[in-house]
Amino acid sequence: MPSLKDLRNRIASVKATQKITKAMQMVAAAKLRRAQTAAEAARPFAERMEQVLGNLASSITTSADTPLLLAGTGSDQRHLLIVCTSERGLCGAFNSSIVRLVRERANALMAQGKTVEFFCVGRKGYDQIRRVYPKQIVEFVDLRAVRTLGYDNAHGIADKVIDLFNKGSFDVATVFYSHFKNVVTQIPTAQQVIPAVFEQKAAGEAVPYDYEPEESEILADLLPRNIAVQVFRALLENQASFYGAQMSAMDNATRNAGDMIKKQTLIYNRTRQAQITKELIEIISGAEAL
C-alpha cells in the first residue's frame, strides 16, 4: 500500500507530464497549420509540372534516345526505396506505419528475387530500417538541422538519387511517405519516380504546342527537375502528416494523463480518509479504556 506521500508525488509527476504533452500538442497544432499551408502552396507547381510532362511524354514516341528517366533501363531487377520519415518521435505510429509499408514492399520484392536497397531521409526511419536490413542502406540524409523545409533540400536529395541512377546502381526508384489526408488520418503511400509514370491523357485533349528547344531536349531538362519536385512534395506532405500525427498522439497522452490524475486523486483521498478514521478510532477507544 503506497503511503500518502508516495501518492502525492505520483500525482505531481503525472501533472507535470500532462503539462508537457499539452504544450507539445499546442506547438504541433501551430506548426501543422504552417506545414499545411506550405504543402498547399507547393501544389500548383507540382500539378503544372505533371501536366506539361504528361503532355510531352505522350507526344513523343519511345525510341532508343528517350531519356532513361522516362523509359527506364529496361529491367526491374534492382529497386531503390526512398524512405521519407521524420526526425523526431512522439508522434504515435507515424514512422512505424511508413516503415511497415516499406518492409512489406521490400519483402515482397526480395521474395521475387529482386535486389532492394534503401535511401533513408529522416533519422527515425533510418533507425528502424537499419535494424532489419543493415547492409542494404546506400544513403542516409539527415534533415534535423533544417528549420524550414525548402526546395533546396529536396533538390539535394534528388541530385543524389539521379547520381546513383546514372551510375547504374538501380533500375526502379519508389518514394515512400505519408500522405496527409486530414489531421487524424495519414496514409502511408508509395510512389514510383524512376522511371516516371504519368496519367494517360484522353485522346484529343492535347493542345498542339510549339516547343523550343526540341521536345526531347525539354523532356531531358525537366525530368530530373520533376524528381526534385516529387521529393519536395513527399517531404512537405510528410511534414504535415508528422505534425498531424504528433498532435493527435499528444492529445491522447494529455487525456490519458488526465484520467490517471483522476484515478490517483481518488485513491489518495480514500487513503487519507481511511487514515483519519483509523486515528479517530484509536483515540476514542483509548479514551474509553480509561
Added chain:
Amino acid sequence: MATFTFELVSPERLVFSGPVTWVDVPGSEGDFSVGAGHAPFIATLRPGILTVRGDGTAKRLFVRGGFAEANPTTLTILAERATPVEEIDTAQLRQLIKDAEEDVADARTDEARQKATVMLADLKQVADALSQGSTTASH
C-alpha cells in the same frame, strides 16, 4: 491594351498571378516576349531577368531553372527560383557565380563543361544587368 493572365509559380509558392500586358522571358534559346493571344508554346528557361509589364508599370524578377508555357489567354512560368530583383542578395549571386566557376573547373566531360560554361555566362550577364540597373537607379 489587351491583357492576359500571367502566373509565376515556384515550388514553394505562387509568386505572381494577375493580368499583365506583356512579359519578357529569358528562354534557353534566346529571349522572347509574350503578349495576349500568343500561340501555344513551351520553352525552357535560362537564368535571367524576367520583365513583367502591367498597365504602365514594370516588374523585374530573377528566374532560374524551369519552363514557360504560353497559350492565347495565359502564360504560366514554372521556375525553381523566382526572386524580385529588389530582393536579390548580391552576395548570394556572387556565390552562385563562384559555384558555377568551380563547376566549369571540375567538369569531367565536354558536355558538362559546356553546360557549366553556359550557366556561368548567364549568371554573369544577370550580375551585369543588375549592377547597371542599380547605378542608373542611383543617378
